[in-house]
Amino acid sequence: MSSQDTKTAQLSYDGNSYDLPVHVGTENETAVDISKLRSEAGLITLDPGYGNTGSCKSSITYIDGDKGILRYRGYAIEDLAKNSTFLEVAYLLLNGELPTPEENTAFTDSITQHTMLNENFRSLFLSMPTNAHPMPVMSAAVSAMSCFYQGDEYGEHEGDINTIRLISKIPTLAAWSYKHSIGQPFLYPKNHLSYAGNFLKMMFGNPCEEFEVDPVVEKALDILLILHADHEQNCSTSTVRMVGSSHANLFASISAGVSALWGPLHGGANQKVIEMLNAIADRGETAESFVEKAKNPDDPTRLMGFGHRVYKNYDPRAAVLKGACHDVVERLGIDSKQLEIGMKLEEIALNDEYFVKRKLFPNVDFYSGIIYKSLGIPVDMFTVMFAMGRLPGWIAQWREMNADPAARIDRPRQVYMGANERKYFTSK
Numbered sequence: 001m002s003s004q005d006t007k008t009a010q011l012s013y014d015g016n017s018y019d020l021p022v023h024v025g026t027e028n029e030t031a032v033d034i035s036k037l038r039s040e041a042g043l044i045t046l047d048p049g050y051g052n053t054g055s056c057k058s059s060i061t062y063i064d065g066d067k068g069i070l071r072y073r074g075y076a077i078e079d080l081a082k083n084s085t086f087l088e089v090a091y092l093l094l095n096g097e098l099p100t101p102e103e104n105t106a107f108t109d110s111i112t113q114h115t116m117l118n119e120n121f122r123s124l125f126l127s128m129p130t131n132a133h134p135m136p137v138m139s140a141a142v143s144a145m146s147c148f149y150q151g152d153e154y155g156e157h158e159g160d161i162n163t164i165r166l167i168s169k170i171p172t173l174a175a176w177s178y179k180h181s182i183g184q185p186f187l188y189p190k191n192h193l194s195y196a197g198n199f200l201k202m203m204f205g206n207p208c209e210e211f212e213v214d215p216v217v218e219k220a221l222d223i224l225l226i227l228h229a230d231h232e233q234n235c236s237t238s239t240v241r242m243v244g245s246s247h248a249n250l251f252a253s254i255s256a257g258v259s260a261l262w263g264p265l266h267g268g269a270n271q272k273v274i275e276m277l278n279a280i281a282d283r284g285e286t287a288e289s290f291v292e293k294a295k296n297p298d299d300p301t302r303l304m305g306f307g308h309r310v311y312k313n314y315d316p317r318a319a320v321l322k323g324a325c326h327d328v329v330e331r332l333g334i335d336s337k338q339l340e341i342g343m344k345l346e347e348i349a350l351n352d353e354y355f356v357k358r359k360l361f362p363n364v365d366f367y368s369g370i371i372y373k374s375l376g377i378p379v380d381m382f383t384v385m386f387a388m389g390r391l392p393g394w395i396a397q398w399r400e401m402n403a404d405p406a407a408r409i410d411r412p413r414q415v416y417m418g419a420n421e422r423k424y425f426t427s428k
């Protein structure tokens with residue numbers, strides 16, 4: 001307990017006064033502890049969507065949404081994207097420190113040794129319709145890992161080997177879900193390749209030809225994975241923690257996180273962004289008229305890839321990706337209609353009173369979709385890429401929760417608004 005944890009806030013209600021403890025984080029985020037409010041004052045708090053509710057104390061990721069700051073374990077996202085690899089960042093999130101060269105080699109080796117899937121996974125993929133979206137296929141496959149790796153004790157250290165298994169195998173699962181959807185043979189991992197390179201080979205290679213990993217594509221993919229690696233208590237991470245709080249195992253918890261990520265208001269937005277840009281191009285619509293629709297409260301259209309619950313400033317991930325997007329498009333020599341429309345939409349929105357007043361800026365999904373498209377990743381796979389990137393963050397959060405002596409099963413309250421007790425009646 002820091003000295004600041006001795007502060008209290010007072011609540012007056014119905015003629016009584018209650019002292020509520022105040023907790024102050026290392027970046028001065030200040031929270032009123034209402035955990036005893038019900039037992040002492042008979043009150044609960046109401047906060048739909050948990051927009052102002054801290055669900056835990058965490059040392060993994062810090063966001064200042066007003067200033068547009070994102071740090072993993074204290075390191076700025078911009079520095080990590082520029083100087084680290086995805087596996088180094090995964091190590092950082094999981095262990096709290098960047099790896100030494102020896103630790104990095106050992107971690108990379110262990111990830112590389114677990115990339116193969118049990119052959120029986122083939123039948124799992126083959127049992128799915130070929131037109132299935134790869135997100136539910138991935139969620140099912142991650143959940144199925146509980147069946148293949150049974151018996152590890154639940155707890156802080158269950159994470160160790162299963163963490164390695166998950167991070168190693170998720171590119172294989174992702175690539176196989178894609179191969180199944182296009183009716184091509186599954187490819188086995190090649191462990192001499194980098195994490196991103198191996199994924200690209202399993203995704204785009206075929207057994208008939210050699211596959212050369214393009215270093216531009218490989219680097220861009222690694223940066224995308226880094227930028228997605230954690231984002232504190234977002235919807236999917238909170239889901240992972242909530243499922244894990246019942247002592248469900250790591251695979252079951254992560255599988256639930258994959259499902260939560262799929263929604264278009266969360267990780268599914270990257271797919272929706274590119275669909276929006278394509279639709280604008282196909283209809284020959286102007287960016288101006290699309291923005292007008294997005295502003296109209298009677299029209300369900302939203303400017304996808306804009307706005308964020310936490311960022312009320314430019315999402316720092318979007319800033320990195322905007323630069324990377326131009327770089328990729330230029331180096332691959334692509335004439336990207338989507339990038340052109342995206343930039344126009346951004347320019348209009350950033351100067352429009354509606355967006356300015358509501359502090360709506362591009363979020364990570366605005367440019368990530370354009371990069372994925374330029375890298376040749378099919379639209380249906382965009383959210384799968386997000387899940388691959390977010391995996392170390394989910395695992396780090398799940399492990400932190402397990403190690404926290406204050407953690408309890410998650411169980412929110414409600415304000416009941418339904419019928420009062422009534423006499424049972426039937427007309428039969």
Ligand code: CMC
Nearest residue numbers: 265266267269294302303304305306307308309358363365
């Ligand atoms: N286009 C048009 N209007 C918007 C948008 C948008 N993209 N986002 C928010 N607004 C308006 C909204 O209509 C509301 O206006 P009013 O106050 O007049 O009713 C106001 O801005 C506040 O919006 P909200 O829906 O109450 O904000 P929220 O914090 O509940 O939702 C959000 C955040 C990200 C779900 C929302 O901004 C949105 O739907 N954006 C588009 C989807 C998207 O890009 N999602 C990816 C999020 S980043 C990736 C991730 O971490 O998951």
